[in-house]
Amino acid sequence: MLNQTPPLDRVFHALADPSRLAMVERLGQGPAPVSELAQPLSMSLPAVLQHLGVLEAAGLIRSHKQGRVRICALEIQTLGRLDAWLAAQKSEWERRLDRLGDYLDAIARSDA
Amino acid sequence: MLNQTPPLDRVFHALADPSRLAMVERLGQGPAPVSELAQPLSMSLPAVLQHLGVLEAAGLIRSHKQGRVRICALEIQTLGRLDAWLAAQKSEWERRLDRLGDYLDAIARSDA
DNA sequence: GGAGTAGTTAGGCAAATGCTTAACCAAACG
């Protein structure tokens, strides 16, 4: 249970490792136990756990214990934060294109 | 001029630093010289240049020299790659919700 | 042409990162 929202750069950082990216993609298809997430990766289990810790700290996943099995699940709203950030950049970019369009229109009009 | 597309994790990594994130956001509003990008950051110019190198290697920006001034500009299509990745995760997630919805419908029907 | 300005390169350092092994804990199973 996180008390605060991790900064965006920490979310990007969590996705900045191929193994962590792969695990997030797998979890997009549904919750999975640690051992399943670890299976395709050629690394030790403590290394996998460390990666999962990074993802959890970034708010990208959450996990709970079921007996001796730890189930991990994606936190989709954190991906939504990335989406929102991208949308903000896109709208800023489109505003620029609009202004450029207006400028080109004004030039065409003053030429006609 | 990059010969190959940087892997997604390298793009995420490039955004995983607050200073680099801030510079990308600034460039969303239009091209800017290095000195302007450096101004709000409290760090040495070589450090700024190193960060810009990371962004350029990740395909997020491109730059060119105008006399002694280096102008940097955003590569919006690389942000589009992130968008596409997020969209893929979202559609996977929504497919899961649809399947859950179907399952719940089937239960409601067999109860009626 | 000299001084100032904008950037570039090289080398170095401390901290962070991404692994490892070893030892341990806890649940499940026969």
Next chain:
DNA sequence: CGTTTGGTTAAGCATTTGCCTAACTACTCC
């Protein structure tokens, strides 16, 4: 209950990262 399985913790190491300073190059301006 003993063994197996799934995970956890701690410590350590090599590499990477994110800075720095110093020295340099190149352009602009007077």
